[in-house]
Amino acid sequence: MIALLVRDLRLATRAxxxxxxxxxxxxxxxxxxxxGVGPDRAVLxxxxxxxLWVGALLACLLSLDRIFALDHEDGSxxxxxxxPLPLExxxxxxxxxHWVTTGLPLVLAxxxxxxxxxLPPRAMPALVLSLAVxxxxxxxxxxxxAAITVGLRRGGLLLSLLVLPLYVPTLIFGAExxxxxxEGLAIATPLVFLAGITLAVLALIPLAAAAALRVNLR
Amino acid sequence: MTLLRVQDxxxxxxxxxxxxxxxxxxxxxxxxxxxGPNGLGKxxxxxxVAGLQAPVAGRIAMPEDAAAYAAHADxxxxxLTATENLAFWARVFGGGDVEGALAAMELTAxxxxxxxxxxAGQKRRLGLARLLVTRRPLWVLDEPTVSLDAxxxxxxxxxxxxHLGQGGAALIATHIDLGLPQARVLDLTPFRARPGAPxxxxxxxxxxxx
Numbered sequence: 001m002i003a004l005l006v007r008d009l010r011l012a013t014r015a016x017x018x019x020x021x022x023x024x025x026x027x028x029x030x031x032x033x034x035x036g037v038g039p040d041r042a043v044l045x046x047x048x049x050x051x052l053w054v055g056a057l058l059a060c061l062l063s064l065d066r067i068f069a070l071d072h073e074d075g076s077x078x079x080x081x082x083x084p085l086p087l088e089x090x091x092x093x094x095x096x097x098h099w100v101t102t103g104l105p106l107v108l109a110x111x112x113x114x115x116x117x118x119l120p121p122r123a124m125p126a127l128v129l130s131l132a133v134x135x136x137x138x139x140x141x142x143x144x145x146a147a148i149t150v151g152l153r154r155g156g157l158l159l160s161l162l163v164l165p166l167y168v169p170t171l172i173f174g175a176e177x178x179x180x181x182x183e184g185l186a187i188a189t190p191l192v193f194l195a196g197i198t199l200a201v202l203a204l205i206p207l208a209a210a211a212a213l214r215v216n217l218r
Numbered sequence: 219m220t221l222l223r224v225q226d227x228x229x230x231x232x233x234x235x236x237x238x239x240x241x242x243x244x245x246x247x248x249x250x251x252x253x254g255p256n257g258l259g260k261x262x263x264x265x266x267v268a269g270l271q272a273p274v275a276g277r278i279a280m281p282e283d284a285a286a287y288a289a290h291a292d293x294x295x296x297x298l299t300a301t302e303n304l305a306f307w308a309r310v311f312g313g314g315d316v317e318g319a320l321a322a323m324e325l326t327a328x329x330x331x332x333x334x335x336x337x338a339g340q341k342r343r344l345g346l347a348r349l350l351v352t353r354r355p356l357w358v359l360d361e362p363t364v365s366l367d368a369x370x371x372x373x374x375x376x377x378x379x380x381h382l383g384q385g386g387a388a389l390i391a392t393h394i395d396l397g398l399p400q401a402r403v404l405d406l407t408p409f410r411a412r413p414g415a416p417x418x419x420x421x422x423x424x425x426x427x428x
Contacts, residue, residue, distance in 0.1 A: 003309035007298070014297035075291025079348075082269050083310045084283055218271050 001085060001093050008097035018066060022059040022102040023109050029055040030113035041118045048117035049127070049178035055113070056106050056131060056174075057138065057167050063102050064142035065159050067094050068150040068213070077150070081217055087210040095136075095143035095206075103135030119182060126181020130194060134174040137198040140205045141166045147209040150216050169197050219246045221284065221356055221387045222267065227276035228411070231262045235274055235411040242404055246355065249378070249388040249398055254406035260391040261289070261360050263406070267389060268358045286311075286354040288362060292345025296334025300325055300344050303333050307348045314351030322377050323347040324370075338365040346374055349381075357381065357388040363396075371396070 012019045033051050037043055071077040080090050110131050111124045119127065145163035149155035173194040177187045220243050228238035236259030244250050252260050265271040267278055268287035294303050304316045320326050323343040328336060333344060342365050349357050357378075363371050375396045378388060382400050390396075 003306055007295070007302075007306045010302070011295055011297055073291070074293055074295065075289060076293040076295070078270055078287065078289065078291070079293045079307070080310070082285065082287055084312060085310055 001089055004080075004085070004090060004093045005097055008094060009100060012097065012101040018063050019101050020105065022062055023105045025062055026055050026059040026106055026109065026113060029058065030116045033117060044118040045120065045182070048114060048119040049123070049175045049182060051117055052110060052114060052119065052127060053130075053134075053171055053175040053178065056110070056135065057164070057171060059106055060102055060135065060138040060142060061160055061163065063098065064146050064163065065149070065156040067098050067143050067146040069146065069155065072150045077213070078217060081213070087213060088206040091143055091147065091209040091213070092140075092202075092206045095140045095209075098143065099136050099139035103131075103139050106135060107131040119178075122184060123178055123182035126187050127178045129187075129191065130174045130177035130181075133191065133194050133198055134170045137170050137201040138167060140201050140209075141170075144205045144209040144212065147212040147216070150213065170194065173197065220244070221246050221280060222389065223277075223279040224267070225277045225279070227263070227266065227278065228274040229259055229262045229266050229271070230274045231259060236262055237406060237409045238275070238411045240276070240406065240409045244356075244387050244389060246385045246387055247382050247400060249382060249390060249396075249401040251396075251401050251403045252389070252391040252406055253393070253403055258406055258410060260406060264289070264358050264360050264389065264391055267356075280356060284354055284356045285358050286349050286352040286356070287358045287360075288345055288349055289360040290364065292341055293348065294333040294341055294344060297332060299330050299332055300336070301329045303344065304347060304351055308351035311352040311354070314353045316351055319347040319350035322350055322380075324373060339367060339370060342366055343370060343374075346377070350377070355386045357386065357390075359388060359390040359392070361392055362390065363392060363394055 030052070034044060037047070068077060071080065081087055107128060110127050114124060114127055142163055145159045148162060149159045152158065173190045176190040177194060180187045180190065222244040225241050227240040228235050230236065240263065242250060252263065254260055262271065266273045268285045270287070298306070300320065301316060304319060308314045308316050320329050323346060325340070325343055325347060328340060333341060336344065346362060362374065366374065371394070375398060378396065379398060382388065
């Protein structure tokens, strides 16, 4: 399992691996919104939590189809399926690798992009915390979508359609935590819900994704 | 000693059965060459034996985690070097000798080249070297000699002979003669599924309404 994690991280950071694309997309999005709605603090500050969370969602979506598609193309997925490693474990590890290369940089870069959107400084801890708790669920749900669409030509668009609705609960609670943080309210309740969603996803989705992969490999 | 026993196997591709009634035994130290025209279902049969696909009917009996599979795709990452690629599979499959496998397929000189910069034949040799690091007794090979030159085919045949000599076995779909005295040839043409015959158990939705 560690071998798979190391390989995926190494692949992501080599040329053409797509490391940093998510963050770059997030940056562009955060920079474009002030152009679209105007740089006024009174307009930007209230929508910043929502924009940041939607941006994180979309940035995460960009690299999802790579989770299994590349391994499927070069035959590695077949070989992983007959390896002693359980397929559920392989799914979990690949989702973890996706989170480390996409979700984690988003978490770390988010406060900086919050500045672009006039997010109040006191909201930064809530923003980082909500992303840190929520983005693992995004990667895992994405792995499920990628497992369903693996082997399809132009599966990326279908993947987005399948996965984005599943992101709704995470988005609602994540943005709510950030909004409450910006207004100086208590964030415990939505944080508990968000953590609950993430834990449920991490516990159940590897089984579903592995089942989808087995069907697709047939 | 029998490593693989296949009894009355029927396999389906795309929901329609292609082969049925296939039975054979494969002993340790022996190889079985599968022959038959294109589209007969050789690849499907091999995928069933490798465990990537469920058979429609029949039994495949072998020890757990015995099969190593090599098909048209070599499972190589172009951004990783030959050594890194092999080392990864060695770790996943529980540790074979990477250096030895590279040497066996005459890849030592290319060990630190990225797999993406290797030629088709060199990639294939690297893909076959992966079989050595899996340390599994049964090699399930689908056209292993594609894009290999004559010298490489001879090299691979000697590696295969060593594997058989050490108590391994191989199930191979190939059209060329590997010159192995331990090999037996099984022509699959007589096992082609008859479309009109009533299936006792449909292979899937398509066949149920065919």
